[in-house]
Amino acid sequence: MPEGDSVWRAAKRLRPALEGKQLTGCDVRVPRFATVDLSGRTVDEIVTRGKHLLMRVGDATIHTHLKMEGEWHIYPPGARWRRPAYRARIVLSTKDAVVVGFSLGITEILARSEEDRVIGHLGPDLLGADWDPDEAVARLRSDPLRPVGLALLDQRNLAGIGNIFRSEACFMARVDPRTAVGDVADLHALIEHARILLTQSIRTQRHRSYVYGRARLPCPRCRTTIRKLDQSDSPSAERYVFICPKCQPAPT
Ligand SMILES: [Zn+2]
Known part of the structure; x- marks a missing residue:
């Protein structure tokens, strides 16, 4: 089970690829959110809370959790993926990169105002700036x-x-x-x-x-x-x- 440090490191790698970048593609491969398309919008920021990762895109938030086997990969456009495509849960493209979340335990798109519903129960974050x-x-x-x-x-x-x-x-x-x-x-x-x-x-x-x-x-x-x-x-x-x-x- 990945721990807080794994998620923190994932966020650190993802930020340069996504933060401040406009999405040219957004493919959510989870039935409930398959019709959500955030392309054209800009990724404002990526934050972690405990083992949860939140990508804030305008008034939406992409909420993911690595659970047992999840991982994030960053590829140049057109590059071959190192995991099978059927394991991809979300594919986010910019003009410079393709970011793929494989085997994620949770993948959901929320209204930003709903974040509290998924992370509001969490105690103080050991790696957070507001650690208490x-x-x-x-x-x-x-x-x-x-x-x-x-x-x-x-x-x-x-x-x-x-x-x-x-x-x-x-x-x-x-x-x-x-x-x-x-x-x-x-x-x-x-x-x-x-x-x-x-x-x-x-x-x-x-x-x-x-x-x-x-x-x-x-x-x-x-x-x-x-x-x-x-x-x-x-x-x-x-x-x-x-x-x-x-x-x-x-x-x-
Ligand atoms: Zn001993």
Whole structure:
């Protein structure tokens, strides 16, 4: 599942291709919006909120979410695509570029005034200019019995953490993800670790994993064998979380 940093990076790549450019073509390959045509209009700006990407085009907004497998490609006009055409959900053309969103989990065209309906529920954005850690902690604490590993994934609490960074942030903060939110000694430190990891991932273009995906390998801090735990509260969610049982003592 792509995390906030993937979406942020996608937006950064898309901006030079689209912002301030007039659309010469707009092909939405989702039945409900197949007749929407924004060509002739100019893309005003591209913004991210958590894992959501919003392209503002006049009074319309193209709202997309990468979900599991989504990706954005930018091609010169006439170039061959590197993914099959049937996976394209939206194709936006300018005179200089063709931008294709493949396998997007959400593709919809909204009135700009409707944005709040799709992103209004989101908690503070870890990568946003208006990041508000106190608000994020207050939202996390509203459900004190919930395991913190699940609360961190809930985008209503704070937006941007996916399955990888919940494992990594809990490891950095030495918190077992099964710990109830109300029993985590320093939630501010925990989410600050998540923010730093996401920010580093954007800067370096890659993510060095401490525990995620490293089951049965030694902990980079204490050499104890890393364990993989099943932790999910919805059937569609990614389930596994990785911990060092010594660095992250189990809740009592
Ligand atoms: Zn350890």
